[in-house]
Amino acid sequence: MAIENKPEEDFSTVIGLDDSLELSSHYDYDSAQPWIFKIIVIGDSNVGKTCLTCRFCGGTFLENPEATIGVDFRERSLELDGVNIKLQIWDTAGQERFRRSMVEHYYRSVHAVIFVYDVTSLASFESIPEWIDECSRHSVGWMVPRIMVGNKCDLKERREVSTSAAQCFADSYNYPLFETSAKDPAEKEHVDSIFLTLAYRLKSHKPMRLKQLSEGSSMQLWNQREQEPTMCQC
């Protein structure tokens, strides 16, 4: 569902608009209410963000998706350890001209960020620092988990980004790295597991995350780490 022109008030029932953790704190752990997590998927145009999110939310691969304009909004409900979880996936536009007016909405109250690059495009991998900077500029909290996904691994002969280079980069930021293919049906469960890993992390960190809100010193430490990634030795 495209939500380019949807007023932000419409989301206020499911996403706290002022703080990433506001939403989480609305729910008791034993409540029947789902825990709703907003996950944004960002990266260059054409890396496969739409296909990855469709694979996870719909189970299918889109052969010829249109370029995303603004944002496409998908969701999937899960039950993890008896807790109802709803993952709200924001598939953002990679093209600057299609994202300009929406950027503020992407980052507001986000619970997790997925950086996607295309393993057959070195340029898309080299853009990841810019996407990380954009997150920082929009004040995405230090406790918001980030992961990196290298997509299109089915195109083995066209690979331009090695696993070791990507792993080295991801390690320098302390981000988990996943390589997969939205297209390859054999990777369907792997795509699921990427999102499930995030869901588990969000669920299990919730009590700690709420506690850490008041811990200013650790927030400062994390910011430092994000701004100054350790040097890769590769």
Ligand SMILES: Nc1nc2c(ncn2[C@@H]2O[C@H](COP(=O)(O)OP(=O)(O)OP(=O)(O)O)[C@@H](O)[C@H]2O)c(=O)[nH]1
């Ligand atoms: N071979 C292969 N092609 C893929 C894969 N994922 C996506 N594609 C193709 O890559 C093209 C771009 O996919 P999209 O999902 O629209 O890319 P996007 O990152 O959402 O692009 P924007 O909406 O412009 O930001 C399409 O032609 C897809 O069919 C994959 O895993 N393998």
